[in-house]
Ligand code: GDP
Ligand code: GDP
């Protein structure tokens with residue numbers, strides 16, 4: 674069974690509608706209006722792709738391939754062009770090794786499976802943790818969330834609300850407590866309750882960036898005292914609407930704590946959804962999940978082919 678079938682393609686497609694409108698829609702209108710694809714049109718296509726944050730090299734490569742195609746066939750209809758760009762995008766970002774694998778499957782010998790979630794303030798860490806907890810719970814796993822963002826006063830209450838929504842447990846300490854101690858406690862609690870999954874929220878204040886990185890390193894170190902394999906995953910959350918910033922943040926956090934995967938959020942609120950393609954091409958870190966809205970169901974596992982299909986709304990061809 675392909676696990677991506679469990680997730681609504683139309684929801685994904687709907688979430689990407691701003692990017693579709695600003696990238697695919699604009700290209701289509703341009704080509705329709707001009708009736709031909711000349712040098713000037715190609716340059717404008719390049720600009721539209723770059724504005725959608727797909728990455729400059731990706732935009733140039735796609736435009737170059739369209740140029741070759743048009744020279745060969747003299748003409749390309751809007752539909753042919755859509756197909757061409759979609760194929761190019763899928764080819765440029767490569768294929769997933771195992772697109773059918775269940776992203777929410779936890780190996781027996783790795784329970785409790787510990788996921789640490791990091792990222793700067795406001796990117797959607799806490800929200801994504803609620804959504805992740807919901808998905809794991811749907812797979813019948815017992816989940817505990819650890820409230821290791823002890824820095825922000827309102828952080829505990831906010832995480833509590835998400836834990837309630839997802840129907841999972843939460844471990845917290847007083848505001849200002851040692852985040853590493855909270856993380857440690859959460860793993861201990863998971864052990865004694867025989868929980869399967871631990872998800873640890875962390876702080877994200879930017880103005881003391883060095884301290885934040887030291888704090889995150891310490892959380893990791895303390896977890897590793899408990900078990901050298903922990904955390905099993907370090908997921909970095911980035912806000913998709915901040916474009917190239919996301920790539921810089923990924924480099925920074927990866928250097929400090931070693932990122933195993935990315936969650937790209939807020940793709941529903943931006944026309945720059947092409948950033949997911951740029952991230953996939955430029956970083957050697959997989960995008961694991963994408964956020965396309967504020968509800969529990971709005972976190973989807975990321976598959977490159979399905980993502981590009983959804984961008985072009987080729988529903989019938991989704992896996
Ligand atoms: P944190 O500071 O990283 O923990 O970020 P929060 O989880 O508190 O989220 C910050 C804001 O982003 C909240 O208003 C969320 O509702 C919003 N948000 C998070 N993910 C998404 C998403 O995928 N789509 C949209 N539209 N909003 C999101
Ligand atoms: P410190 O703040 O420099 O003392 O850092 P530690 O390495 O002691 O870890 C910080 C917190 O993590 C401690 O206060 C404990 O709550 C928790 N912790 C770390 N290691 C252990 C351990 O071996 N056993 C227990 N029970 N807690 C630990």
Ligand code: MG
Pocket residue numbers: 798799800822828874
């Ligand atoms: Mg938060």
